[in-house]
């Protein structure tokens with residue numbers, strides 16, 4: 506199965522219509538819970554996460570992860586490559 510194109514997965518995003526500020530909390534870990542709760546129910550969470558990893562998105566919650574968590578994923582993938 507191929508990953509959906511950004512245009513197609515964005516149409517299914519659970520965050521559509523939600524205030525984008527929810528996904529850009531001031532403090533990465535402490536205030537990300539609301540965005541993470543929305544992402545947890547999102548049908549395109551994996552595609553969103555892969556998009557953020559591929560594009561080195563530095564800010565915000567993507568695919569249920571904070572910037573710090575995405576850095577950790579990058580490190581883990583580098584180690585196992």
Ligand code: SF4
Nearest residue numbers: 518520544547553568
């Ligand atoms: S995983 Fe989260 S940020 Fe990504 S599209 Fe879904 S709700 Fe939006």
